[in-house]
Amino acid sequence: MGIHFGFMPSVLLSIAFVLVMVAVIFVPAWIFVQRWRKTNTRYQRWKTNHCITCNYDLRAHKPGDKCPECGTPVPEPHGIMLGKGDRP
Numbered sequence: 001m002g003i004h005f006g007f008m009p010s011v012l013l014s015i016a017f018v019l020v021m022v023a024v025i026f027v028p029a030w031i032f033v034q035r036w037r038k039t040n041t042r043y044q045r046w047k048t049n050h051c052i053t054c055n056y057d058l059r060a061h062k063p064g065d066k067c068p069e070c071g072t073p074v075p076e077p078h079g080i081m082l083g084k085g086d087r088p
């Protein structure tokens with residue numbers, strides 16, 4: 001009776017609901033984690049004076065130069081950024 005016709009759609013609805021919840025929760029979480037990892041990787045590269053794009057070692061290059069590997073401008077070293085308040 002009602003159980004026979006009501007059971008399958010409710011199971012399907014539950015599965016659909018779970019899939020929607022997984023999509024709603026995990027897709028933004030996944031995007032967030034990917035963005036965070038990318039930002040963190042760039043920060044780690046910048047902190048160690050490596051190119052933020054290709055991880056080329058830029059310790060021998062001055063800020064304003066371009067990365068010889070990918071052309072990304074060399075950023076200010078973190079030491080200069082930290083001492084921003086100091087005036088010459």
Ligand SMILES: [Zn+2]
Pocket residue numbers: 051052053054055056067068069070071072
């Ligand atoms: Zn590079």
